[in-house]
Amino acid sequence: MAPPSPLSLILLSLPCLLLLLQAQAQAQTTGPAPAPPGPINITAILEKGGQFTTLIRLLNTNQIINQLESQLNSSNQGLTIFAPTDNAFTSLKPGTLNSLTTQQQVALLLYHVLPKYYNLASFESVSNPVRTQAGGMDGGEYGLNFTSLGNNQVNVSTGVVETQLNNALRQEFPLAVYQVDKVLLPSDLFGAKPPAKSSPSPSGSPADDTNTTPAKKPGAKAPSAPSKDSSSGPYGKSSVGVGLVLGVVLLCTSFLS
Numbered sequence: 270m271a272p273p274s275p276l277s278l279i280l281l282s283l284p285c286l287l288l289l290l291q292a293q294a295q296a297q298t299t300g301p302a303p304a305p306p307g308p309i310n311i312t313a314i315l316e317k318g319g320q321f322t323t324l325i326r327l328l329n330t331n332q333i334i335n336q337l338e339s340q341l342n343s344s345n346q347g348l349t350i351f352a353p354t355d356n357a358f359t360s361l362k363p364g365t366l367n368s369l370t371t372q373q374q375v376a377l378l379l380y381h382v383l384p385k386y387y388n389l390a391s392f393e394s395v396s397n398p399v400r401t402q403a404g405g406m407d408g409g410e411y412g413l414n415f416t417s418l419g420n421n422q423v424n425v426s427t428g429v430v431e432t433q434l435n436n437a438l439r440q441e442f443p444l445a446v447y448q449v450d451k452v453l454l455p456s457d458l459f460g461a462k463p464p465a466k467s468s469p470s471p472s473g474s475p476a477d478d479t480n481t482t483p484a485k486k487p488g489a490k491a492p493s494a495p496s497k498d499s500s501s502g503p504y505g506k507s508s509v510g511v512g513l514v515l516g517v518v519l520l521c522t523s524f525l526s
């Protein structure tokens with residue numbers, strides 16, 4: 270067939286161009302600017318979960334939050350945090366935390382951290398036991414065992430307690446935070462004693478938490494346009510504009526042909 274004249278090409282692509290421009294304008298007014306990958310605020314993530322005040326307090330008094338946040342910033346492995354609920358702490362035997370030295374408390378808290386990012390699915394292929402952030406301290410083992418039950422259901426076991434990974438407060442590299450309904454007691458600290466199994470109180474249903482991780486769109490990353498090159502006068506802008514229009518026209522024609 271005969272190649273279409275340039276004029277008909279432009280006419281054909283006009284509706285397409287208008288649609289694209291409209292979509293772009295909408296994206297600019299509705300979507301908030303894509304958040305820069307700044308420092309991650311772990312406290313804020315836990316606060317949003319609404320039932321982690323004990324954990325936040327413990328992490329803060331032991332200066333662990335700062336350590337984890339700077340680790341997040343510098344490591345390329347990411348982190349996984351298991352966050353016991355306030356209920357999990359209150360259902361511990363009285364005095365459990367107070368029986369620990371400060372160093373043991375820190376080890377207990379770091380036992381809830383894996384020095385690597387895991388989404389739920391990746392626990393399926395993990396090789397047990399998994400080293401935690403507490404591993405190596407005091408020469409202890411501080412490993413965790415994971416059992417994938419399918420359907421994104423994962424159990425974690427310390428040898429002393431076993432519980433399910435609940436509700437992901439965040440599951441996006443470099444940080445995953447999973448709610449757990451029991452404090453993960455390391456057998457390195459609690460294994461010697463006979464496991465005093467008090468029946469877990471079924472009062473707090475974790476299922477009523479409709480909190481879901483906000484669907485962030487990492488895809489909205491701005492292409493690294495040459496923001497301010499030396500030719501950013503009116504000429505530079507208009508030539509970018511012409512280029513854009515030409516590009517859109519080409520794009521549209523390729524769609525239309």
Ligand SMILES: *[C@@H]1O[C@H](CO)[C@@H](O)[C@H](O)[C@H]1NC(C)=O
Nearest residue numbers: 308309310311312313314316
């Ligand atoms: C992190 O979030 C908490 C709670 O929202 C806030 O109090 C704190 O100032 C934040 N920290 C930083 C460094 O932004």
Ligand SMILES: *[C@@H]1O[C@H](CO)[C@@H](O)[C@H](O)[C@H]1NC(C)=O
Nearest residue numbers: 307308309338339340342343
């Ligand atoms: C994060 O790391 C960069 C360099 O890797 C550093 O310049 C920046 O100060 C760090 N930010 C924080 C909050 O530690």
Ligand SMILES: *[C@@H]1O[C@H](CO)[C@@H](O)[C@H](O)[C@H]1NC(C)=O
Nearest residue numbers: 397398413414426427428429
């Ligand atoms: C974890 O799994 C390893 C290997 O499967 C096993 O040897 C170990 O006893 C388990 N530990 C706990 C605490 O379940």
Ligand SMILES: *[C@@H]1O[C@H](CO)[C@@H](O)[C@H](O)[C@H]1NC(C)=O
Nearest residue numbers: 416418423424425431432433
């Ligand atoms: C997973 O953990 C829960 C406790 O939260 C327990 O009731 C269940 O039996 C465990 N499942 C497996 C397969 O170990």
